[in-house]
Amino acid sequence: MARIIVVTSGKGGVGKTTTSAAIAMGLAKKGHKTAVIDFDVGLRNLDLILGCERRVVYDFINVINGEASINQALIRDKNCNLLYILPASQTRDKDALTQEGVGKVLEELSKEFAYIVCDSPAGIEKGANLALYFADDAFVVTNPEISSVRDSDRMLGILSSKSRRAERNEEPIKEYLLLTRYDSDRVRSGEMLSLDDVQEILSLDLLGIIPESKSVLSASNAGIPVILDEKSEAGQAYTDVVARYLGEKRPHRFIDGKQGFLRRLFGGRK
Amino acid sequence: MLNTLSVLEFKSSTFFAPILILFNKDIAAIEQALQEKINLAPEFFRDSPLIVDLRELNKQNQDVDFVQITEILRKIGFFPVGIRGGNEQQNKQAHSLSIPIDTVREQGSPIIIGETHKQENIKQSPSQPEVTTAKEPIRPAAIPPVSAAATLITHPIRSGQRIYAAGDLIIMSQVSAGAEIMAEGNIHVYNTLRGRALAGVHGNTAVRIFCFDLQAELISIAGDYKTSEDLNKQMYKKPVQIYLQDHALIIKEIA
Numbered sequence: 001m002a003r004i005i006v007v008t009s010g011k012g013g014v015g016k017t018t019t020s021a022a023i024a025m026g027l028a029k030k031g032h033k034t035a036v037i038d039f040d041v042g043l044r045n046l047d048l049i050l051g052c053e054r055r056v057v058y059d060f061i062n063v064i065n066g067e068a069s070i071n072q073a074l075i076r077d078k079n080c081n082l083l084y085i086l087p088a089s090q091t092r093d094k095d096a097l098t099q100e101g102v103g104k105v106l107e108e109l110s111k112e113f114a115y116i117v118c119d120s121p122a123g124i125e126k127g128a129n130l131a132l133y134f135a136d137d138a139f140v141v142t143n144p145e146i147s148s149v150r151d152s153d154r155m156l157g158i159l160s161s162k163s164r165r166a167e168r169n170e171e172p173i174k175e176y177l178l179l180t181r182y183d184s185d186r187v188r189s190g191e192m193l194s195l196d197d198v199q200e201i202l203s204l205d206l207l208g209i210i211p212e213s214k215s216v217l218s219a220s221n222a223g224i225p226v227i228l229d230e231k232s233e234a235g236q237a238y239t240d241v242v243a244r245y246l247g248e249k250r251p252h253r254f255i256d257g258k259q260g261f262l263r264r265l266f267g268g269r270k
Numbered sequence: 271m272l273n274t275l276s277v278l279e280f281k282s283s284t285f286f287a288p289i290l291i292l293f294n295k296d297i298a299a300i301e302q303a304l305q306e307k308i309n310l311a312p313e314f315f316r317d318s319p320l321i322v323d324l325r326e327l328n329k330q331n332q333d334v335d336f337v338q339i340t341e342i343l344r345k346i347g348f349f350p351v352g353i354r355g356g357n358e359q360q361n362k363q364a365h366s367l368s369i370p371i372d373t374v375r376e377q378g379s380p381i382i383i384g385e386t387h388k389q390e391n392i393k394q395s396p397s398q399p400e401v402t403t404a405k406e407p408i409r410p411a412a413i414p415p416v417s418a419a420a421t422l423i424t425h426p427i428r429s430g431q432r433i434y435a436a437g438d439l440i441i442m443s444q445v446s447a448g449a450e451i452m453a454e455g456n457i458h459v460y461n462t463l464r465g466r467a468l469a470g471v472h473g474n475t476a477v478r479i480f481c482f483d484l485q486a487e488l489i490s491i492a493g494d495y496k497t498s499e500d501l502n503k504q505m506y507k508k509p510v511q512i513y514l515q516d517h518a519l520i521i522k523e524i525a
């Protein structure tokens with residue numbers, strides 16, 4: 001049985017797709033067969049970030065409608081043969097996504113894959129709700145600003161009440177915080193919230209802090225997930241996130257540019 | 271105990287609270303003994319919820335006034351949230367103080383309505399008994415079953431969620447900005463209250479709101495309300511109780 005991860009936030013532009021691509025690649029690189037699904041019908045860009053946009057033939061909605069098999073639609077990643085992408089449809093209507101259809105696709109993927117990463121669209125509408133409905137784990141992507149934190153809080157309410165696990169009275173979705181686009185300078189100058197500010201409001205398990213980094217843009221322009229850029233801080237931070245998710249203990253870094261300081265601050269913290 | 275209606279749902283889980291077993295009805299002696307315990311571990315006991323167990327006293331026919339006990343506990347800084355082993359008179363007193371009684375569970379009351387959709391399930395958790403070891407006279411152990419008059423919630427209430435309780439509402443986790451909690455009875459929040467809290471929504475002016483950390487957007491008792499703008503800055507982030515006096519909302523720090 002696959003573990004289903006939803007990458008969600010409420011707010012747009014916070015780094016969900018960047019994160020989905022990075023952690024899916026990270027899990028695959030660790031030897032886990034992983035599928036990543038783009039739920040953003042009409043605004044697909046996961047395929048761009050993974051550099052497979054020119055190999056898209058069928059998409060998620062074709063599979064739901066029975067116009068293609070899953071194996072026809074899945075695209076194998078060019079950098080890692082354990083990673084597969086199921087792209088979103090750029091042309092279809094959002095209403096083509098149905099709970100029943102999504103459930104069937106996930107069930108079928110579950111037989112073959114160890115992890116399924118669902119890249120959620122922004123908002124709290126149907127697409128976002130379907131992306132989280134079947135999840136086991138949620139990566140709540142948040143930027144250090146009040147509107148993003150508030151939207152994440154809203155999303156957490158939906159995660160705890162509108163998922164399949166909630167409806168079936170099962171153990172709740174495991175919720176993790178991923179603080180992205182973290183700019184230490186702007187935090188220090190008070191323009192942005194600090195980790196502590198965010199945690200005071202959300203109090204979640206912190207999976208990692210991804211620093212604001214130019215390498216993210218160049219990676220997405222190149223169509224290579226930033227996690228493969230081992231020299232970039234964002235890439236290293238995503239590598240840590242995957243390791244922590246898989247159970248490794250690693251100190252949090254990149255929160256202030258200086259790792260020593262960091263360790264002093266967070267060394268004792270989970 | 272599960273209710274499969276799509277509108278709401280009951281869940282159960284365990285909620286830990288110390289149990290205070292009384293062996294002596296002398297109020298002054300109780301206060302002194304408690305103060306000594308608190309001095310040993312002030313952080314542990316600060317604003318702790320507490321179940322009062324009167325079985326031993328009643329076995330010895332030492333009749334104690336539960337209102338007095340509650341007053342002294344609150345004065346010292348505890349939050350009494352239950353009574354067990356009380357006699358008829360004490361249970362009646364507990365009931366009038368909206369403190370749940372450990373007896374047979376009644377049916378019905380706790381009602382929780384999900385945010386804006388009918389399909390919503392908000393988890394709620396009446397507690398279940400469990401016992402652990404401890405020192406006298408305070409024994410950490412689990413809370414007894416909360417009577418149906420109180421709704422206990424142990425998970426965070428997030429932005430956009432609404433909770434409604436037909437009786438008292440006890441929340442052990444944070445209430446986010448943008449969340450709304452409502453009760454016909456009292457509201458207790460043993461954590462940070464950032465959202466809106468409305469007690470006595472059917473007009474009961476005797477109910478109160480208690481919280482550990484007041485950062486609310488709005489508080490209301492029986493329709494009299496204050497928004498965060500009107501809240502006294504001095505009470506911000508403080509443990510407080512809020513009640514009505516001559517149609518004025520009084521906010522008092524619990525010291």
Ligand SMILES: Nc1ncnc2c1ncn2[C@@H]1O[C@H](COP(=O)(O)OP(=O)(O)O)[C@@H](O)[C@H]1O
Nearest residue numbers: 012013014015016017018181211212213216217
């Ligand atoms: N850590 C980061 N540093 C710099 N830019 C980032 C970072 N994470 C995301 N971005 C940029 O932010 C924009 C939105 O990212 P994206 O992953 O598409 O967000 P979402 O899927 O939540 O809408 C993109 O231009 C992306 O390059």
Ligand SMILES: [Mg+2]
Nearest residue numbers: 016017040120
């Ligand atoms: Mg996206």
